[in-house]
Structure formats: structure tokens, C-alpha cells
Amino acid sequence: AQTVTQSQPEMSVQEAETVTLSCTYDTSESDYYLFWYKQPPSRQMILVIRQEAYKQQNATENRFSVNFQKAAKSFSLKISDSQLGDAAMYFCAYRPIGGATNKLIFGTGTLLAVQP
């Protein structure tokens, strides 16, 4: 069974600094997607960044980038120039490619605090 592990329940960063959130996963599949979602107090899950496993290049979206290590099954999120609005729960998620469903498997989340 596929699993996603986030070992950091809470993290804190100073405004304008850089923080890295960790995620590891377990799967026997060779093709899949990995995601980072942000969940603010409004509860709505917002997609931050997505990585296709077959792509060697790490995905980037403005201040957000990932370090994808396929062999190590590691998928960390780096937030540069942290802003107060980045404070939220962050969830790492896995989704297989193919098969009969499109369901996401989430980790337990990391609560990020941004200090002014």
C-alpha cells in the first residue's frame, strides 16, 4: 500500500527567510504524481506545486520549489522569502497514474508558522 509520511508536525520560520518541509513516501509504482497542498484556516485545500515522477527536473512555482529524490522516495518543499500569508497547514500527497481511480493519498501535515 502507498503511504505518505511527514515527520515534522510543526515548523517555524522568520519572515523573508527560507524553510524546507519534509515528505517521504512509499510506493512500488514507477509512475505517479506528487503534490504539496496548503490548507489555511478556511479549510480549503489549495494546490501549491505538483511534480510528475517521470520528470527529473524539480518543479518550481515562484517562491515554492521542490527537491524530488525518486530513488530515496523523498519530496521536500522549499519556501523562499517566506511571507506572513504562507502560514498554514501543508500536506504532501501522492497520486498514482493509471488505474481505476484518481484518489490522493495525504500525509498528516506540517503546521507552518511565520514569525514577523
Place this chain on the structure above:
Amino acid sequence: GAGVSQTPSNKVTEKGKYVELRCDPISGHTALYWYRQSLGQGPEFLIYFQGTGAADDSGLPNDRFFAVRPEGSVSTLKIQRTERGDSAVYLCASSRSFTGELFFGEGSRLTVL
């Protein structure tokens, strides 16, 4: 609509009661998902609809849970004989296609006393 809409936003009920939670997906999105998020946990998959049919209901925890999407748009998650352990945020998401990006609603928080 502009986004995924879920009602009610909050629901408090007593143990043993019946509850319905509604999800109105983004217009034109054929795929619809229900997830359950317990306190301190990540969302867990419940059921996936493609059009009107439930393509995967493997995440429903037991037969007290049921979901429908009769016209391929709005979906209702139904919970019979609620238990305190059913207390959670129930999230709905939709996507344009089977492989498309998921767009989530703000969830319905269910509290069973």
C-alpha cells in the same frame, strides 16, 4: 459556479441521527471526490464519482455511509445513525477530467455529540 461549494459549513448533530452533506462542484467538472479529515490528520479518500456513477467507493468506512450524484453534478454524502467517531471535516473536490487538477471546497465540519 466559480468554485466548489459545500453546505452546510458546520453541522452539529446528536449520536444516532441522520445527516446529509451537499457538494456543488465547479460547472463542467465530471469527476467528484469526497474526503474525510479527522482532527490532526490529512484528508482520507471516501468515494469518487465519474459522472453519475461511483467509480470507486473503497474508502467508505462502513454501510452507514452512502453518497449519490444523480444528475452528474451535485453530490450528497449521507451518514446514517451517526457516531461520535464520525466527527470530522468532510471535504469535496472536483476536477475537469479523470487526470485533471482537483479543486477543493471549504468542507463541512460535522460534530456528533
